Structures are given as C-alpha cells and as structure tokens.
Amino acid sequence: MNEPNEKDSVFLEKRRQLLKLGAAGVPMLLTMKASAAQPLHSALDCAITIPSGMCIMVGSDGAAWISTRYNYDGSKLTNGKVKQFKSASEYVLPAGSVPARYRPDGNCPTDPCSSSGGSSGDDDEGGHWGHHSQQESGFAALFDRLTLTRTAQADDTLYASDWGHSGGEGDDSDDGSSGCPTSGGDDDDNHDSYSSNHWGSSDDNHDDDEGGSSGSNDTSSCDYKIYCFDSSTQFQPGTFIDANGNWNLSGDLGLYTIVAAKYGEYYGTYNNFPGVSCMLSIMTYLNNQ
Amino acid sequence: MSRSFLQIAVGLAPLPTGERLVRFIGWGRRAHILGQLATVWEERADGKLAEILANARIWAGHDRRMLSYEMNRITRALMGTDIYPVLLKGGAYVAKALTAGEGRRVSDIDILVKEDELDRVEASLKDAGWVADEGTSGDYDQQYYRAWMHELPPLRHKSRRTVVDVHHRLTPRTARLKVDHEAMFAAARPTADSALKVFNPTDRFIHAAIHICADGAFETPERSLIELFYLFADLSEAEAEGLRARAAEVGALWPVDHALWAISWFFANKRARSLCREGMFAKAFAAPVRWAIRAKVAGGLRAKAAMLLLYPRSHLLRMPIGMLTVHLFRKAVRSLSGSQAN
Amino acid sequence: MRRLEDYGRRAVRQALRRGTLVLHLGPFAMQLKADSRALLAFLLSMYGACHATLEAGVLADFSLHVRAPNMIRRFVRRQITPDPGFYFPTVPLPRPMAPLALEMGMNLAVALQCFRFAIYHAGVVADERGAIAISAFSGGGKSTLTAALMEEGFRLLSDEFAIMGLDEPGLYPYPRPVSLKNASVEIVRAFAGAEEMSTTLTGTPKGDIGYRRARPHELEMMHEPAMPKLLLFPQFSLDAEPRAEKVEPGDAVMRFIAGSPNYHALGEAAFGSLMAFADSVAAYDLHYGNTADSIALVKDLWREHGS
Amino acid sequence: MAAGPNRKTWRWRANPRHYRCHVLGDVTFVYNHLSGDTHMLNLVSIALLNLMAERTFTLDELAAAFPAHMDVSADECPPGVVWRLFDELDEVGLVERSGGA
Structure with missing residues (x-):
C-alpha cells in the first residue's frame, strides 16, 4: 500500500470533507456488486404492455381473476358482480397467488361481510382450492394429485428432455429395462396436455357474460377487490428490482407484475398472458444470479 | 444414468471417451456435480474437458467461500453469547475440509441449536441483518414452520442475500422417525476457527443418511449418493464397525441401512455391503423404496414414477396426513421467492 | 476445423435437430439443438464462417436447446430443486423469433455459466x-x-x-453478430451494406432487431x-x-x-x-x-x- | 446495522492477511479473502483500516486514536463517526475481534 503523503494539504482537506460527509451519515465504504437494478442485461430490459380495460379481481384468500371483458364502473362490489367477473375472466390464479397487501381488507362499512366471511366465495365456484380447512373441502385429494403431477412433470423435463442423448444414458445393464422411452417428440405433447388439463380452462366461459344475474337483493361483497387499467399501460418490470436483486413491488403495476409472474409460474407461456414472456426472461435471469 | 457413471464420478472407474464422455459430462452438468467431477478429474484432463472442469471448480469455489464466510458471520452475530451451534451438512464438510465438501454446490447454510436457544439465536441473527425470507414471510409459512417443522423459517441476510436454516431437531416434531439429536449434539466437537461445532464423523454420516433417505433430499440423487460415498469413505475402520450400533442408539437405523445399501449397490462398495448383511430390509417398504431410488437415479420416465413414490413419502415421514395436502398445495403455489417481497 | 458453410445445408439441419451441432467461438464451444427453419436459415447466414463440428462426441461448454415456446418447462422445475445451480438459458419467444432466442440464449449461457x-x-x-x-x-x-x-x-x-x-x-x-435495435438497424445497414445484415425481426419484446455479421x-x-x-x-x-x-x-x-x-x-x-x-x-x-x-x-x- | 453485538472491553483489529488493497486515485479497492467481496474505501475508511492493521483497539481507544492518525482535531472526528465507520468495516468482515473479555 503506497499511501500518499499524509501531510499533503490537499489530501488532508479531502479527508476533512469526507469526514463531514461521514458525520452526515454518508457511507464511507461501498461493496461492489453487479447491480440488477441497472437495466444492463438484455433479459431485464423488456417491457410489458397491459391491454386497455384489463381488470384484476383479488379474493381475500389471494386468488385472482383477470379479465379484459368486464366493464367495472368502480361501484361497490356485490356478490352478483363478483360472479359475473368470474365468468368473464380469461385467466384465474388460485388462492395464495396475490400477497396480502393487495387483498381486500375485509372491513365492510356496511356489515354483512363479517358474518358471511369465509363462505361467500368457496362453496360454489371451486376456485378457492387453498382453503385452510381442507378436510371439508373435498379437494384434498385433488391438491395431492395435482402437486404430484406438477412435480413429476417438471422432473420429467429435467431428466427426459434435456439434451437428446438422455435415452442412451442408461447404458449399463444394471437397471433392468433398457433405453428410456424419452424421445424429444412426445415431450411436447406431454407438456401441451399438461397445460390444458389442470387448473381448469376458463375459456369455456366465453359467452357467459350475461349469465350471472345481478338480482335486486344482491348483497355486497367485501371478500373481493378489483383493480383496473383504463388505458393501455406500458412499463418495465425490471425497474422494480433493487440493487440486491429483490423485488420491490408496489401499486397497481406491482400487482400486475406479480400476477404475470404467477401466471408464468403456473402455466408457462401457453396462453399468452400479456407480459408473461418478459416476466419469464427476468425470472430466468434472476434465478441464475 | 447408471452405476457406472457414479463410479466414474468418484474416481472408481476410468473416464470414458468420445460420445460416452459427452454423455457423462452432460449427466454431471444436469446433476449439478461437475464441481465434484473436477476435484477427481481436473488434473488428469486436458483440452475442452479441462476447461469445463476448471469452470465448474471456480464456480464451486464461490459456494465454498460463501459457506465459510457465512460461518464467520454467524460466529460474529452470536459473539458474546454462550451459544455454539452445530454446523450441518455442507457447512461442516467445508469447515472440516472433507472430500464430501469439495466442488459441492450449495445455496444455504444449516445449523443446529438447542431448542431453548432458538429464540435467542433468532433474535441475534435478526439484529445482525437476517430477515425472514421473502418466500416464507407470509403468516401461513411462518406458522407452518414453527408449528411442524424442525427449523425456523429460513432467514435471508438483507445485503448478502444468503440463507441460513436454523434447526433445533434433525427430524420434524411430527416425523415418525424419532432421532435423538441431543445425543448427537452432545458428541459434537468444536471447529478450529469458529465458534461453531460439527458432528463426529459417525454422526455426520448418520445425519446425511437421515437427510437424504428420510428427509426428501433424494430429489438430487447423484449429489446425495456421492456425498454419502465420501462420508462413508472418511470413516475409520472402527467408526464403520460402530456405525450401525450408533445409528440404532440415536434411532436412525433404517435411513442408515438404506444409505449403506445405496453405497454398496451404486459404488460396489464391499465395506458397506458387509455392514448391510448385518441385517436389514426386513421392513415391507424397503424393496419399493430401493426400486424407487434406482429408478430415480436412472432418470427418464421411470424417475417420474419414482418421484411419486419418494416425494410424498419424504413428506409423510415429516408430518401427519392432514397437514400434508395443504402443505403440498401451498408449496406448489408458493411464488417465485421474490414476488411477495415487502 | 471446417466452417459451418463448408457443410451442406442438409447435414447442418440434421445435426441441429439431433443436437450435435457445435459452434466453436473464441474460448467457447456451444452445442445447439433446435428444430426451426427460421433458426437454420439464420445460422447459415450469420454464422457461415464460424468453425463448427457436426458429429456427436464433441464436448461443449454450453448446451442451448432452442425450442421456442416450450423451453419454459425448466422454469417450473425450479420449485423442486434445493440448489439454485444451473439452468439452461431459456427465453420463451414465439417460433419466428427463434433467432432472437438463440442470440439471447448464447448471451445468457456466457453470462450465467462462464466462470473461467x-x-x-x-x-x-x-x-x-x-x-x-x-x-x-x-x-x-x-x-x-x-x-x-x-x-x-x-x-x-x-x-x-x-x-x-x-x-x-x-x-x-x-x-x-452485433445486435442492433430499432433505428440503429438502418444506420448500420447504411454503412456496413445490406448484404452484411440479417433480415430484421419485428415486434420482438425489444422492438425491431437486426444483426450485423x-x-x-x-x-x-x-x-x-x-x-x-x-x-x-x-x-x-x-x-x-x-x-x-x-x-x-x-x-x-x-x-x-x-x-x-x-x-x-x-x-x-x-x-x-x-x-x-x-x-x-x-x-x-x-x-x-x-x-x-x-x-x-x-x-x-x-x-x-x-x- | 451491526454485524453483531459489541462491548466496550472487546478488542478489535484488522488482519492484513485477510485482504488485499489496490489504490486507484483517491479510492482504495479492497478485496476481502474471507467474503470474496470487493469494497471501495475512501480516504477516511482506508485510514481507519490501516490504523487497525497496526494494533488492537477497544472502541473507545479507537475513537481516541483516530483523529490524530487522520491529522485532524477531535472535534472534526467525534467518537460517533468513528464508531459508525467501525461498524461499516465490521459489517463487511474487514475487522475481527482479538481478545478482551
């Protein structure tokens, strides 16, 4: 270490200035790290365009319904409207998808919420799979199978479809059956059926918009909250990532980012949820950091 | 994959050539064990192979540095307390410079503390900058870990982003397998340059067997088998002789028997086989499990079926059936760790 | 070593399908697998002078499987791995954008997996x-x-x-190839000459993209x-x-x-x-x-x- | 944020075997062998690191010795600033405890 001459007056003055900054709380030491906050990497600088008229309805359990076809006027939500929204929704995410801060707070100015609380949503729609008292729900077996299917599928991809030689790797005789039946070709088919088999296909509801009648004695629902994007909005989700690679998500765009990421997590890119490709390239990048 | 690839991986069989070498390296890459291959083969390799192995060695070096620095930081955070945690798994292998720790890729550090120290450890770590990991900061996860698991919810350091798992038992409260972690804790020894302890070699093997055979770590079978192989090779004759007795004493005989079977089968290891003969696999489930392990290692479609057998099994061992479905579901739903950040 | 353009188109296509095509670029050998006409055309046009091997049994630093919309499966796998170690670089893009997926993948492979x-x-x-x-x-x-x-x-x-x-x-x-976005595509085409450029990909997540060989x-x-x-x-x-x-x-x-x-x-x-x-x-x-x-x-x- | 508890009696030092320095103009880049991190230190923080490489200090001794080492008056370099500087070095593992009950 060749430290400069400590008696040098310019040098001393610089130290004094820095000490003043130090007294003001400015850090005197920086740790160098690759900053994910800089849109440095091509994977991070993509943008998402949210189509105009898209609304996200969030349930108190963190489930979400997404629709571009529901005209929400901002008025108080009723059970009828909730039903209509659900049938108009193009995408559905299961319970637990949306973090608590975006969920309805459950404080109904006009009561009925507290009494109907848990039961208003989950007895008819089958959308609330993650209810805590799963024993009653009757879906327990389904969760089980579903999860295992997902696990196995994902695993299959790892072992079966990465690099075509996989079939030949069991080249020893110690395993009984020979060459694994893992050709690249039927892989794709597997994945396709996987994507459409699970989680229900909401497209069937296409023309049901008018189906749910909003009857006159419709009670208000505070188990749901709706977020809408009026005009088409473009934003870069990469800007939500801080220098440590953590997400700092807030506001409606934060919610959209979460929903797009969740969608990608569950379904991949099959249904072209707006922005899912961008989210996935970002997630891939971050996961490799 | 096959036994022969595993045997090459630890240096028991010669490196293949040509297309088979390409398959071998592809296998090692997918199994995240190129670093381990590098420790065995880099010096004897040249050309592209040497470069691939050097790349893996440098990468694994980062994990190793991370682990030792996390030990340093945990020691710092607990300074002035009378708490001396036991380093588990990868951390212990690095601290003791074991072959099992060389080239191994790791993502977080595990420590074991006494149950009555848990609150103080959590408070100390939080004072030193660790926070609940984003992926498990929700009420459900926090409650789940505290109520049913054998560890605190993972703690992630705010600026370093590294994760520490603080255990106070070696198997969950709910597990059918009851391991006497207190006996193992009592036999743990201090390490040279930190306030952390490590298990003795016998208990280290026993814990790896529990973790791998009973705790779900078999999702990465190649890594797990190589780890068991090296830990077993590090046992002295006397330690190997006493292994099953100690396992019986701490209530971990069946995972140890499974581990011994796996070592004897996959690495054609005579010493493990001779210990196996002492008596095992009377239990009805042993055969399907052995099939599943073999199938999982072999990969391909059979691995998928094997996972159906192994995956819920490891969970069944950990928690009552009622808990199981909810947790499996939650686990599937749980986000991208980042997206629920505060 | 032979250049990619020294092999016949059919041989290159077969090797690309089998996943035995290896490009040797500077310090890296990149194994490619894809079944895409757009990608084959792009490779032959932009990497013609690049050293390449087509036969099996050649070791590579990175393996890139460009399978346009389906590559994302590996992303899901993340949930069950305890190790954040290694993932194939995957970029989910529609099929016609396979060249972009290839280029991004080749960037990601180096960015994320190179430690030498x-x-x-x-x-x-x-x-x-x-x-x-x-x-x-x-x-x-x-x-x-x-x-x-x-x-x-x-x-x-x-x-x-x-x-x-x-x-x-x-x-x-x-x-x-040098990757150019939007207005830069035409600027570079003007001084480098159109024959040095790829066809322009429009409507990608990054806008219009063109490559200079x-x-x-x-x-x-x-x-x-x-x-x-x-x-x-x-x-x-x-x-x-x-x-x-x-x-x-x-x-x-x-x-x-x-x-x-x-x-x-x-x-x-x-x-x-x-x-x-x-x-x-x-x-x-x-x-x-x-x-x-x-x-x-x-x-x-x-x-x-x-x- | 502190890296852990501290006591008035604990003695601290910097161990030059654990890091490597490179001066670039007014800043010094320091590679920390323990963490593998690279830190950028300014003229003040590198002075504290260098002082602590000479011998061990309690926090109070450090606050007393640093102004003279910097060639400034104690008013210009109050103990609070020194302690915070120390915390920054402690946080990244550039200093270590060396005795003191």
Whole structure:
C-alpha cells in the first residue's frame, strides 16, 4: 500500500470533507456488486404492455381473476358482480397467488361481510382450492394429485428432455429395462396436455357474460377487490428490482407484475398472458444470479 | 444414468471417451456435480474437458467461500453469547475440509441449536441483518414452520442475500422417525476457527443418511449418493464397525441401512455391503423404496414414477396426513421467492 | 476445423435437430439443438464462417436447446430443486423469433455459466495497438458504436461481453453478430451494406432487431486476445455537442463491475485482473449526437492512448 | 446495522492477511479473502483500516486514536463517526475481534 503523503494539504482537506460527509451519515465504504437494478442485461430490459380495460379481481384468500371483458364502473362490489367477473375472466390464479397487501381488507362499512366471511366465495365456484380447512373441502385429494403431477412433470423435463442423448444414458445393464422411452417428440405433447388439463380452462366461459344475474337483493361483497387499467399501460418490470436483486413491488403495476409472474409460474407461456414472456426472461435471469 | 457413471464420478472407474464422455459430462452438468467431477478429474484432463472442469471448480469455489464466510458471520452475530451451534451438512464438510465438501454446490447454510436457544439465536441473527425470507414471510409459512417443522423459517441476510436454516431437531416434531439429536449434539466437537461445532464423523454420516433417505433430499440423487460415498469413505475402520450400533442408539437405523445399501449397490462398495448383511430390509417398504431410488437415479420416465413414490413419502415421514395436502398445495403455489417481497 | 458453410445445408439441419451441432467461438464451444427453419436459415447466414463440428462426441461448454415456446418447462422445475445451480438459458419467444432466442440464449449461457473468465457487459473492438471496451453502463449506443468502429479498421471481439482473463487483463474474442435495435438497424445497414445484415425481426419484446455479421478475419483471429487501452462510456443524446470527459479510474471500475454477471463469484483472480485492467486503461464518458461525431471522438482518443 | 453485538472491553483489529488493497486515485479497492467481496474505501475508511492493521483497539481507544492518525482535531472526528465507520468495516468482515473479555 503506497499511501500518499499524509501531510499533503490537499489530501488532508479531502479527508476533512469526507469526514463531514461521514458525520452526515454518508457511507464511507461501498461493496461492489453487479447491480440488477441497472437495466444492463438484455433479459431485464423488456417491457410489458397491459391491454386497455384489463381488470384484476383479488379474493381475500389471494386468488385472482383477470379479465379484459368486464366493464367495472368502480361501484361497490356485490356478490352478483363478483360472479359475473368470474365468468368473464380469461385467466384465474388460485388462492395464495396475490400477497396480502393487495387483498381486500375485509372491513365492510356496511356489515354483512363479517358474518358471511369465509363462505361467500368457496362453496360454489371451486376456485378457492387453498382453503385452510381442507378436510371439508373435498379437494384434498385433488391438491395431492395435482402437486404430484406438477412435480413429476417438471422432473420429467429435467431428466427426459434435456439434451437428446438422455435415452442412451442408461447404458449399463444394471437397471433392468433398457433405453428410456424419452424421445424429444412426445415431450411436447406431454407438456401441451399438461397445460390444458389442470387448473381448469376458463375459456369455456366465453359467452357467459350475461349469465350471472345481478338480482335486486344482491348483497355486497367485501371478500373481493378489483383493480383496473383504463388505458393501455406500458412499463418495465425490471425497474422494480433493487440493487440486491429483490423485488420491490408496489401499486397497481406491482400487482400486475406479480400476477404475470404467477401466471408464468403456473402455466408457462401457453396462453399468452400479456407480459408473461418478459416476466419469464427476468425470472430466468434472476434465478441464475 | 447408471452405476457406472457414479463410479466414474468418484474416481472408481476410468473416464470414458468420445460420445460416452459427452454423455457423462452432460449427466454431471444436469446433476449439478461437475464441481465434484473436477476435484477427481481436473488434473488428469486436458483440452475442452479441462476447461469445463476448471469452470465448474471456480464456480464451486464461490459456494465454498460463501459457506465459510457465512460461518464467520454467524460466529460474529452470536459473539458474546454462550451459544455454539452445530454446523450441518455442507457447512461442516467445508469447515472440516472433507472430500464430501469439495466442488459441492450449495445455496444455504444449516445449523443446529438447542431448542431453548432458538429464540435467542433468532433474535441475534435478526439484529445482525437476517430477515425472514421473502418466500416464507407470509403468516401461513411462518406458522407452518414453527408449528411442524424442525427449523425456523429460513432467514435471508438483507445485503448478502444468503440463507441460513436454523434447526433445533434433525427430524420434524411430527416425523415418525424419532432421532435423538441431543445425543448427537452432545458428541459434537468444536471447529478450529469458529465458534461453531460439527458432528463426529459417525454422526455426520448418520445425519446425511437421515437427510437424504428420510428427509426428501433424494430429489438430487447423484449429489446425495456421492456425498454419502465420501462420508462413508472418511470413516475409520472402527467408526464403520460402530456405525450401525450408533445409528440404532440415536434411532436412525433404517435411513442408515438404506444409505449403506445405496453405497454398496451404486459404488460396489464391499465395506458397506458387509455392514448391510448385518441385517436389514426386513421392513415391507424397503424393496419399493430401493426400486424407487434406482429408478430415480436412472432418470427418464421411470424417475417420474419414482418421484411419486419418494416425494410424498419424504413428506409423510415429516408430518401427519392432514397437514400434508395443504402443505403440498401451498408449496406448489408458493411464488417465485421474490414476488411477495415487502 | 471446417466452417459451418463448408457443410451442406442438409447435414447442418440434421445435426441441429439431433443436437450435435457445435459452434466453436473464441474460448467457447456451444452445442445447439433446435428444430426451426427460421433458426437454420439464420445460422447459415450469420454464422457461415464460424468453425463448427457436426458429429456427436464433441464436448461443449454450453448446451442451448432452442425450442421456442416450450423451453419454459425448466422454469417450473425450479420449485423442486434445493440448489439454485444451473439452468439452461431459456427465453420463451414465439417460433419466428427463434433467432432472437438463440442470440439471447448464447448471451445468457456466457453470462450465467462462464466462470473461467470475468465477464463484463461491454462491446470490444481492437487493432494491432490494443483493445477498446465500450461499456453498456449508460445504454447509450454500445452496439452502434461497435459496428461503426468495425468500419474504421478495428476488428470485432465481441458486441456483448468484455471477456477478461483471470489474473491478467487480456480481452478475449467471442465474435458473434452485433445486435442492433430499432433505428440503429438502418444506420448500420447504411454503412456496413445490406448484404452484411440479417433480415430484421419485428415486434420482438425489444422492438425491431437486426444483426450485423462478424467478418471472416475476425473469426480467423478469434483465439487472439487483445490488451485493453481505452474504456468508453458512450452517452448518445440527440443533437448533443460531441465531447469526451475523463472518468476517474475508481468510478470507471465501479461502473464496470456493476455490469458483470459473474465478478462476485470469481474471487481474487477477478480482482487481480480488474485492477490490472484499471491500471492499463484510460476511461472516458463520450457525449455525442450522431455516429460520425462518436467516431471522430474515438479516433482522437485512440491517437492519444492507443500505443 | 451491526454485524453483531459489541462491548466496550472487546478488542478489535484488522488482519492484513485477510485482504488485499489496490489504490486507484483517491479510492482504495479492497478485496476481502474471507467474503470474496470487493469494497471501495475512501480516504477516511482506508485510514481507519490501516490504523487497525497496526494494533488492537477497544472502541473507545479507537475513537481516541483516530483523529490524530487522520491529522485532524477531535472535534472534526467525534467518537460517533468513528464508531459508525467501525461498524461499516465490521459489517463487511474487514475487522475481527482479538481478545478482551
């Protein structure tokens, strides 16, 4: 270490200035790290365009319904409207998808919420799979199978479809059956059926918009909250990532980012949820950091 | 994959050539064990192979540095307390410079503390900058870990982003397998340059067997088998002789028997086989499990079926059936760790 | 070693389908697998002069499987792995954009899986006097300037990465096509000539994308590193007065590290080479409003620092 | 944020075997062998690191010795600033405890 001459007056003055900054709380030491906050990497600088008229309805359990076809006027939500929204929704995410801060707070100015609380949503729609008292729900077996299917599928991809030689790797005789039946070709088919088999296909509801009648004695629902994007909005989700690679998500765009990421997590890119490709390239990048 | 690839991986069989070498390296890459291959083969390799192995060695070096620095930081955070945690798994292998720790890729550090120290450890770590990991900061996860698991919810350091798992038992409260972690804790020894302890070699093997055979770590079978192989090779004759007795004493005989079977089968290891003969696999489930392990290692479609057998099994061992479905579901739903950040 | 264009189209297609096509580019061997006409055409056009092998049994540093919409499966797998270790770079894009997926994948492979070199996000060109690194720090026209300098007697080392040795600051070539976005596509087409360019991909997540091919002599010299002399931070803004401002070496290093995907993982060897790099380069912010100005600025600086 | 508890009696030092320095103009880049991190220290923080490499200090001794080492008056370099500087070095593992009950 060749430290400069400590008696040098310019040098001393610089130290004094820095000490003043130090007294003001400015850090005197920086740790160098690759900053994910800089849109440095091509994977991070993509943008998402949210189509105009898209609304996200969030349930108190963190489930979400997404629709571009529901005209929400901002008025108080009723059970009828909730039903209509659900049938108009193009995408559905299961319970637990949306973090608590975006969920309805459950404080109904006009009561009925507290009494109907848990039961208003989950007895008819089958959308609330993650209810805590799963024993009653009757879906327990389904969760089980579903999860295992997902696990196995994902695993299959790892072992079966990465690099075509996989079939030949069991080249020893110690395993009984020979060459694994893992050709690249039927892989794709597997994945396709996987994507459409699970989680229900909401497209069937296409023309049901008018189906749910909003009857006159419709009670208000505070188990749901709706977020809408009026005009088409473009934003870069990469800007939500801080220098440590953590997400700092807030506001409606934060919610959209979460929903797009969740969608990608569950379904991949099959249904072209707006922005899912961008989210996935970002997630891939971050996961490799 | 096959036994022969595993045997090459630890240096028991010669490196293949040509297309088979390409398959071998592809296998090692997918199994995240190129670093381990590098420790065995880099010096004897040249050309592209040497470069691939050097790349893996440098990468694994980062994990190793991370682990030792996390030990340093945990020691710092607990300074002035009378708490001396036991380093588990990868951390212990690095601290003791074991072959099992060389080239191994790791993502977080595990420590074991006494149950009555848990609150103080959590408070100390939080004072030193660790926070609940984003992926498990929700009420459900926090409650789940505290109520049913054998560890605190993972703690992630705010600026370093590294994760520490603080255990106070070696198997969950709910597990059918009851391991006497207190006996193992009592036999743990201090390490040279930190306030952390490590298990003795016998208990280290026993814990790896529990973790791998009973705790779900078999999702990465190649890594797990190589780890068991090296830990077993590090046992002295006397330690190997006493292994099953100690396992019986701490209530971990069946995972140890499974581990011994796996070592004897996959690495054609005579010493493990001779210990196996002492008596095992009377239990009805042993055969399907052995099939599943073999199938999982072999990969391909059979691995998928094997996972159906192994995956819920490891969970069944950990928690009552009622808990199981909810947790499996939650686990599937749980986000991208980042997206629920505060 | 044979070039890709020396093989017949059918042989290349078969190898690409089987996944035995390996491109040998600078220090890296990249194994490719794909079943896409668009990709085959792109490869033959943009990588024709690149050294390649088609037979099985060739080891590669990276394996890239470009399977347009389906690659995302591996993303799901993340949930069940306890180890954040290694993933194939995967970029989910519609089929016609397979070339973009290939290029992004080849970038990601190096950025995320290479540890034999320190990687920094920068374009690099060189002549016999040494190398110029053009940092992407401020997003101000790195690729356009890189492509422009190729017309000024510099050879392309890399459009995307400064690939630096460990313990020594030499910069290594990885001569792949220069990736140009939106307005830059036409600017570069104008001075490089249309025959040097790929067809333009429109409507990608990054806008319009076109590629400028690496030239045969750059591929011939792909094993020859160059010593860095100049580090530039280009900042394009329309109608800006051209000027070059010296950057303090400490600041330059700080910005440069921020653009590295692997510096933190490499330990002391990367520190050693980066400090040697810092001692050997002069660093400047370049402000300019058009390509001609930027070239004039670089030529001035190169007269002073290229020696 | 502190890296852990501290006591008035604990003695601290910097161990030059655990890091490597490179001066670039007014800043010093320090590679930390323990963490693998690279830190950028300014003229003040490198002075504290260098002082602590000479011998061991309690926090109070450090606050008393640093102004003279910097060639400034104690008013210009109050103990609070020194302690915070110390915390920054402690946080990244550049200093270590060396005795003191």
